[in-house]
Amino acid sequence: ALLITDDCINCDVCEPECPNEAIYMGPEIYEIDPNKCTECVGHYDEPQCQQVCPVSCIPFNPAWRETKEQLMAKYQTLQAAA
Numbered sequence: 873a874l875l876i877t878d879d880c881i882n883c884d885v886c887e888p889e890c891p892n893e894a895i896y897m898g899p900e901i902y903e904i905d906p907n908k909c910t911e912c913v914g915h916y917d918e919p920q921c922q923q924v925c926p927v928s929c930i931p932f933n934p935a936w937r938e939t940k941e942q943l944m945a946k947y948q949t950l951q952a953a954a
């Protein structure tokens with residue numbers, strides 16, 4: 873999963889780009905629900921939020937390192953629940 877750092881300027885650009893609706897407005901800045909973020913696996917080749925963020929504040933979350941297989945399994949679980 874990815875993570876939004878406190879460099880976020882709340883520009884609102886990333887939220888509509890997320891195919892999993894994992895990005896939401898938190899108490900102060902935008903946040904990512906790691907249970908919904910597949911790093912865009914299943915939808916796109918690259919994390920879409922990273923591509924559009926003007927201040928490059930969306931790194932990989934060091935506490936949520938996942939393999940491509942785990943991310944694909946998460947994608948399939950999310951699709952089944954949708």
Ligand code: SF4
Nearest residue numbers: 890909911912919921
């Ligand atoms: Fe959403 Fe993809 Fe960004 Fe994860 S990497 S928050 S799935 S846009």
Ligand code: SF4
Nearest residue numbers: 880881883884886925
């Ligand atoms: Fe914050 Fe970047 Fe998303 Fe803009 S695109 S709301 S700066 S994380």
